Amino acid sequence: MTTVETKGRFVSLSRQTRETSINLQLNLDGTGQFQIQSGIGFLNHMLAQVAFHGLFDLQLEAQGDLEVDFHHTVEDCGLVIGEAFDRALGDRKGLVRMAVQYAPMDDSLARVIVDFSGRPYSVIRARWAADQIGGVPTSLWEHFLESFALRSRCNLHVKVLYGKDGHHQLEAVFKALGRALCAASRLDPRRMGEIPSTKGALNV
Structure with a gap:
């Protein structure tokens, strides 16, 4: 079950399933303030990079079935943020x-x-320096990005050009993600009131 409250570019969203419970507040026009508790330390760290470098205000509290593994919590956080x-x-x-x-x-x-x-698609290209980053399988970090792209209805192309340390590789990705989301989500005063597409519509 999902409940949503939207006011301008501020969203309050709650999502409850048998696997996770997530409460989130997002302000696209923030100053980079964040309070994040996902139960997974390195996920907290990565989401903080997105909020801080993207200048989004983000509050997220997630409780998941971590006794099973990290999969459901990481995936569902990607879905909810998207x-x-x-x-x-x-x-x-x-x-x-x-x-x-x-x-x-x-x-x-x-x-x-x-x-x-408006068309969800993701391409992730990386040669990770480790099988796990922050105790989470690298495949699951890619799944987070794919889940975000799906629900945010964006094209997302990620490339790790090089790196020797998995932590550094992934942190570079999330910092770049925050900066890219900040730039792409801005409003252009020259295009106010217009859909930014030659076909006049953005949809799946």
Whole structure:
């Protein structure tokens, strides 16, 4: 069950299943403030990067069946955050829509491209330096990104160009993600009231 309250570009969203319980508040026009408790330390750390570097205000509290594994909590956080973005963007009129951002982290460099096109698609290209990052299988971090793209209805292309340390690689990705989401979700005063598409519609 999901309950949603939307006011402008602010969204309050709660999602309850037998596997997870997630409460979230997202303000696209924030200052990078965050309070995140997912039960998974490294997920908290990565979401903090998105909020801080994206200048989003994000509050998230998640309780999941961590006694099983991390899968449901990581996946559902991606779904809920993605849905919050989709709802906060509304009809997407005036949106910049597309953005490309790079972020370094010591030995690592990542590139993230976002297009709030209304068509969900994700491409993740990385040679991870570790099988697990933050105690979470690297495949699950990719699944988080895919889940976010699905529910936010965006094209998401992620490339880890290089890196020797898995922590650094993933942190570069999430920092670049925050910056790309910030740029793509901005409103362009030259396009206010207009759908940013030559066909006049953004939908799946």
